[in-house]
Amino acid sequence: MTYALLITAFVISTCGLIYELIAGTIASYLLGDSITQFSTVIGVYLFSMGIGSFLSKYVEKNIAFTFVQVELLVGVIGGCSATLLFLLFNQIDNFRILLYSLVAIIGILIGLEIPLLMRILQDRLDFKDLVSQVFTFDYVGALLASLLFPLVLVPYLGLIRTSFLFGLFNLGVAVWTIHLFRNELPYKNTLKSTAYLLIFALVCGFAFADKLMGIAEAATFQDPVIYSTSTPYQRIVLTGNSKDLRLFLNGNLQFSSRDEYRYHEALVHPAMASINAPKDILVLGGGDGLAVRELLKYPSVQTITLVDLDKEMTVLFKNQGMLTRLNQNSLNNSKVKVIINDAFIWLRTTPQKFDLAIIDFPDPSNYSLGKLYSDTFYKTLKNVLKPGGMVVVQSTSPFYAKNSFWCVDQTLRSVGFNTTPYHAYVPAFGDWGYVIGSLAPFKPASQTAYPAGLRYVSADTLPPMLCFAKDMLPTVSSVNKLNNQSLVHLFESEWGEYVDAH
Amino acid sequence: MSTPISRAVFLKVLAGCGIAAVAGKLALDAPYLKGSKEKIRCRMLGPSSKIGHRLRQAAGNEKVSGTQSTRVTIIGGGIAGLSAAWWLKKYGVNDFIILELEKEVGGNSASGSNPYGAFPWGAHYVPIPNTESLYVRQLFEELKIIQGYNAAGEPIYDELMLCHEPQDRLYKDGAFHEGLVPKRGLQTDESAEVARFFELMLSFRRATGSDGKQAFTIPLDLSSQDQNFIALDSISMSQWLNDNNFKCKPILWYVNYCCRDDYGSSTENVSAWAGIHYFAGRRGTAANSEPNAVLTWPQGNGFLVEKLKAPLKGCIRNNLMASAVKQKGNKVLTTCLHSDTNEYSAIESDFVIFAAPRYVAAHVIKDQKQPDTAHTHSNDFGLSYAPWMVANISLRQLPDSRGLAPAWDNVSYYSDSLGYVISNHQEISTRQKPTVITYYFPLSQMQPKAARQKLLQSTEEEWSRIIIEDLKGMHPNIEKDIISIDLWPWGHGLIRPSVGLIWGETRKRMKEAKGNILFAHSDMSGMSNFEEAQYHGVEAAKMVLEKLES
Incomplete structure (x- = not known):
């Protein structure tokens, strides 16, 4: 029986540490800044354990009974903690209150465990053996937990299943203890049936963790969802792990922080560096501020006007710590003016003229977006350019959707732009295409014109970007018009092939 | 066919027909539709009948x-x-x-607006004009709807006004398909009949009479007086279809739909000349669109009314x-x-x-x-006139549907209505926001007089229910998205040819x-x-x- 109880110490300490790690991990996923999150979670947790230890002295009778109750509570609260944190993140205003309350409750309960266990064992062992053995098992359990968590549990089970699994271990301890003290415990049957009921509940939770994840939206994404919101225009979801931050709009990947510099350098610099001292720049779409970050590398720039439809998006990228670190706080720069409007409608009324317009719209996957790639749109765009001005258009993938890509090129040419199509390899997207439309023929810049510190685009890497292999050349040709929407039709059929293939 | 109009009916109808633009501001005090779980405001608009009564006295x-x-x-x-x-x-x-x-002026081209947008109450498009439609072209040049001509002499139209793609979709066999001609799920003989019909119409479109004039023109007064063509006016369209061995349902449905769409009457009540004119009269081409494209605006032909009205300020009473x-x-x-x-x-x-x-x-x-x-x-x-009900329905969002994405014109194969037009189809905004759809229902199933009585006597509750049930055929969940239904009964909508x-x-x-x-x-x-x-x-x-x- 003594050894049975010592193994209990090992199990409960493992569980305790796992809950702490889960809380810390989810907090850093959801709130960012893992140092702060882990520090505060550990602090609150240890402090609460102290409270638990302190409270243990008020338990005088029926220590085993209290111990079983504590185990049941830890099992159910700790077991559901990950689910609660994920599900409630979007529902409540102050997530931190929920987080720290949960950590504190679990901490207090865990804090009660060891003192109670020691008092159960005090008659069976000498004090020095008692302390030595209980803490030995306790610390071994901690080591095991800290190794299992990152190496096995998170990769193979995920956070939600891990927390259910360890809740089950705690409940197992409760059942085990009920069995050991079957002759001394009051309300034995009630305790037993409660334990079995909770075990059933957690097993269900474990089995249907995918469904729960689906509710928390995390299932659709490879990485945990750390922020999500619905605006009138789109669903914004941010996912992240320690190395990568990803933005999804309506489920479509917009960038991955690991390689977005490739996409944005390729979008901005070939055109930008080729202009002599560009002053006034227009960005349509691109509310993430990442293209603006690249533009701000040119000291000649005086104004950047960014027009985006979705206010939430720009607010997010102006204020959220992780995101402003990524865009280097570009949207808060005094040269940048953010306008919330429909790009097409705004273009038709603005008196401003620009040296360069950067068009970073979502792909033409529906008819209303298709209008933003029409010849009528590009004609309107031409009117806001200064003499010798330029546009650059993100134009989907010339590999996956070659005819769509060349349709953008041809549409720009149809309204009188000289076009320079090029492409770049962005691992998160694949081979990605852009088209420069210029009023005068495009001349690639010399290396001195590029700002320092670029990691992808340079005078040397541009020439191969201008080359297109045979498998990227078009098989049909068409101009995208409001009254034919040929680009949307092409895009649907071309990307459809890849979607169907899955 | 001729319906002698008694004085009393005349006055009643006069009160219910001379329609003009209405300030369609959502009446926030309009009553809710009874018997619906959703809060749907519905009201019957239309001119006051007082004028008619005053005239009678x-x-x-x-x-x-x-x-x-x-x-x-x-x-x-x-x-x-x-x-x-x-x-x-x-x-x-x-x-x-x-x-x-x-x-307001406008007649059949009346239009209105509410916080969600402008919408037509009647006519909502003009096909790109033929070369012989001189006055239309002249007006369109003045209004810059025609922005110039290409080397081949074809007009270049303002592309914001050419109907944006997708133009039409037809709900048939559980999903929406492109175009209004039933194409999916046809037997081979049915497809052959559809093809034969369009070949015949094409030959009518190209035909010239013995007097050297085109057989079918717009305006129709310029058409050939060759008896071979004129004689088509003495039989009904349904007779002509029968004589020419068009028997299958898809083509009969389609031609009947077109007659109801343009004339508010079924093929039995439309002359074959008029029925064929619908297909053979239009031969407009453009530098920047397919032939036979249409021009349209959110407020329908109310756009043209506004332009025509603008210089006439002091002259209109x-x-x-x-x-x-x-x-x-x-x-x-x-x-x-x-x-x-x-x-x-x-x-x-x-x-x-x-x-x-x-x-x-x-x-x-x-x-x-x-x-x-x-x-x-x-x-x-x-003269015989087709009674119509037109409803402008404000929706929180476009309803879900299977098949092709929402088009400008949305029609069901199974409905007596003509379906609906999405008024903000021509908008260049990418915002998702409430929108207004304009629903057209010609009462072509009944004799005009009885239809007119039904039109004017049924309440807004009854009409709203009919319309919602009809729309549910295409969009089972549409009721929850409806904000309001405004109704306009046209006693004497269109003259019947x-x-x-x-x-x-x-x-x-x-x-x-x-x-x-x-x-x-x-x-x-x-x-x-x-x-x-x-x-x-x-x-x-x-x-x-x-x-x-x-």
């Missing part, structure tokens, strides 16, 4: 408070009347008055109904009733262009010889001027559309200009 020798004089009085501010004014002004005659019964028109020597005296003050006044002019529906003339134009016999039907040609009307004696007599009173309305073509209305307006204005010069 005072049809005798009313006191006239004052007489004004002008050179030309234009009665009716629809497309014909506005086009007559456009032409007069263009040729230097500014001394004219347009009398309009309603608060709203809320004025011509109650009597009399030739007096070489002048014409028009008595009008002010619907807001219930007073009568008179206008003396050299000419009257009567641009109101032709059947109204029988009750307004007093015979010189028999001054009190206005209601003796001496002027009544037994019944058998024999277009090329028979009736239409010749309808067009004859009575002294200095000239007739201008699409009724004079026997079919209601922008091109015909404009043609008759301009032709009447030209005649006035000629006579003024001599």
Whole structure:
């Protein structure tokens, strides 16, 4: 029986540490800044354990009974903690209150465990053996937990299943203890049936963790969802792990922080560096501020006007710590003016003229977006350019959707732009295409014109970007018009092939 | 087919038909639709019937408070009347008055707006004009709808006005498909019949008569008088389909749909010439679109009304109904009733262009010889008009549907309605926001008189329920998205091109001027559309200009 109880110490300490790690991990996923999150979670947790230890002295009778109750509570609260944190993140205003309350409750309960266990064992062992053995098992359990968590549990089970699994271990301890003290415990049957009921509940939770994840939206994404919101225009979801931050709009990947510099350098610099001292720049779409970050590398720039439809998006990228670190706080720069409007409608009324317009719209996957790639749109765009001005258009993938890509090129040419199509390899997207439309023929810049510190685009890497292999050349040709929407039709059929293939 | 109109019915219908633009601001006090879980505001709009009653009480020798004089009085501010004014002004005659019964001009091209957008109450598009549609082209050049011509002489249209893709979709067999011609799920013989029909229509479109004129033109008065084609006017479209061995349901449905769409009547009540004209008359081409494209605007042809109206500010008199028109020597005296003050006044002019529906003339134009016999039907040609219900439905979002994404025109194979048009289809905004759809329902299943009674007697509750149930056929979940339903019953929506009307004696007599009173309305073509209305307006204005010069 003594050894049975010592193994209990090992199990409960493992569980305790796992809950702490889960809380810390989810907090850093959801709130960012893992140092702060882990520090505060550990602090609150240890402090609460102290409270638990302190409270243990008020338990005088029926220590085993209290111990079983504590185990049941830890099992159910700790077991559901990950689910609660994920599900409630979007529902409540102050997530931190929920987080720290949960950590504190679990901490207090865990804090009660060891003192109670020691008092159960005090008659069976000498004090020095008692302390030595209980803490030995306790610390071994901690080591095991800290190794299992990152190496096995998170990769193979995920956070939600891990927390259910360890809740089950705690409940197992409760059942085990009920069995050991079957002759001394009051309300034995009630305790037993409660334990079995909770075990059933957690097993269900474990089995249907995918469904729960689906509710928390995390299932659709490879990485945990750390922020999500619905605006009138789109669903914004941010996912992240320690190395990568990803933005999804309506489920479509917009960038991955690991390689977005490739996409944005390729979008901005070939055109930008080729202009002599560009002053006034227009960005349509691109509310993430990442293209603006690249533009701000040119000291000649005086104004950047960014027009985006979705206010939430720009607010997010102006204020959220992780995101402003990524865009280097570009949207808060005094040269940048953010306008919330429909790009097409705004273009038709603005008196401003620009040296360069950067068009970073979502792909033409529906008819209303298709209008933003029409010849009528590009004609309107031409009117806001200064003499010798330029546009650059993100134009989907010339590999996956070659005819769509060349349709953008041809549409720009149809309204009188000289076009320079090029492409770049962005691992998160694949081979990605852009088209420069210029009023005068495009001349690639010399290396001195590029700002320092670029990691992808340079005078040397541009020439191969201008080359297109045979498998990227078009098989049909068409101009995208409001009254034919040929680009949307092409895009649907071309990307459809890849979607169907899955 | 001819429906003699009794005086009482006439007055009732007059009250319910002369439709004009309505400030469609959502009446926040409009009642909720009963029996729906959703809170749907519904209301019946339309002109007050008071004017009609006032006319009935005072049809005798009313006191006239004052007489004004002008050179030309234009009665009716629809497309014909506005086009007559456009032409007069263009040729230097500014001394004219347009009398309009309603608060706003526009007639069948009336439109409205609410916080979610502008929408049509009636006509909502114009096909790109043929080369012979000279007046339409001239107007479109002035309004910059035609922005220039390419080397081949084809017009370049403003692409914001050419109907954006996707244009039409048809709900059939559980999903929406592209276009309005049933194509999916047809047997091979059915497909062959559909193909044969379009080949025949193409040959009609290319056909020229023995007089060297095109068989089917717009305006239709320019069409060939070759008996081979004219004879088609003496049989019904359904007869022609039968004679030419068109028997399968998909093609019969499609042709019937087209007749109901353009004429508000089924193939039995439309002459074969008119039925074929729908397919064979349009041969417009453009530099920047497919042939036979259409021009459309969120407020429908209300856009053209606004443009035509803009330079006519001082000339339009709203809320004025011509109650009597009399030739007096070489002048014409028009008595009008002010619907807001219930007073009568008179206008003396050299000419009257009567641009109101032709059947109204029988009750307004007093015979010189028999001054009190206005209601003796001496002027009544037994014209038949199709009653319509038009509803503008505000939706929180476009309804879910299977198959093709929402198009401009959305039609169900299984419905008696014509489906609906999405009013903000031409918008260039990518925002998702509430929108308005315009739903068209010609009451072509019943005789016009009975249909008119049903139209005017049914309540907004009854109509809203009918419409919601109909839309549910395409969109089972639409009810939850409806914010409001505004209804507009058109008692005399469109004239029916019944058998024999277009090329028979009736239409010749309808067009004859009575002294200095000239007739201008699409009724004079026997079919209601922008091109015909404009043609008759301009032709009447030209005649006035000629006579003024001599």
